[in-house]
Amino acid sequence: MTIGKHFINDTDNLVVRLLRSLLVHDKSLRLIPEKKVLYRQLRTGERKVIVVSGGGSGHEPAHAGFVGEGMLDVAIAGNIFASPSAPQILAGIRAIDAPLGVLFITKNYTGDKLNFGLAAEQTKAEGRDVRIVFVQDDVSINGNELVGRRGLAGTVFVHKIAGAAAAKGLSLDEVTRVAQKTADSLSTVAVSLDRCSVPQRADQLGLDPDTVEYGMAKSS
Numbered sequence: 001m002t003i004g005k006h007f008i009n010d011t012d013n014l015v016v017r018l019l020r021s022l023l024v025h026d027k028s029l030r031l032i033p034e035k036k037v038l039y040r041q042l043r044t045g046e047r048k049v050i051v052v053s054g055g056g057s058g059h060e061p062a063h064a065g066f067v068g069e070g071m072l073d074v075a076i077a078g079n080i081f082a083s084p085s086a087p088q089i090l091a092g093i094r095a096i097d098a099p100l101g102v103l104f105i106t107k108n109y110t111g112d113k114l115n116f117g118l119a120a121e122q123t124k125a126e127g128r129d130v131r132i133v134f135v136q137d138d139v140s141i142n143g144n145e146l147v148g149r150r151g152l153a154g155t156v157f158v159h160k161i162a163g164a165a166a167a168k169g170l171s172l173d174e175v176t177r178v179a180q181k182t183a184d185s186l187s188t189v190a191v192s193l194d195r196c197s198v199p200q201r202a203d204q205l206g207l208d209p210d211t212v213e214y215g216m217a218k219s220s
Helices: 014-023 086-094 110-125 155-167 172-184
Strands: 029-032 037-040 050-057 074-080 102-107 130-135
Touching: 014 029, 014 050, 014 074, 037 086, 050 086, 050 110, 050 155, 074 086, 086 110, 102 110, 102 155, 102 172, 110 130, 130 155, 130 172, 155 172
Parallel strands: 050 074, 050 102, 102 130
Antiparallel strands: 029 037, 037 074
């Protein structure tokens, strides 16, 4: 079974088109299109820990759909199933004032860990306090000691709980503690009835009708 149909106008600038559509629904949102950065304009006098996340596109509403009061302040979108680059992440941090510090919520994928880690080091060199919480909620695959568990849908709970803590005015230490405790308490099992269809990718095959995929890969 070949798959490949989409409800989209075209595949050019697909990620930026998605991000632009979110601006229609929330007037507090701002977009840096060339960096694929969506961020929330803070209210006058609002001082809080800034909560940042991001990752490859194709998992909507993650992550841009979770930007808003009480959740994420900044989301950085990579291309389809590709981590955002360190320069993209830096552009997102620099777009918003963060006198009380920044928390990165990052899924445990090699590209995300590398690029968010590089951006964190650069942010520290610029004099900002930044912490990282890695989400590793995938319990469907065991024994991968090199990479560890992947970050999956449970990341949304970390977004919400850390965002709520930051909105209440908790310190960076406290927001990080709450986010880490949440991440450590999560378990997710990924099961799919079919494979996804990636725009502009040829020869995509679906699963047989009597087959499901357990512990699916990120690009499945």
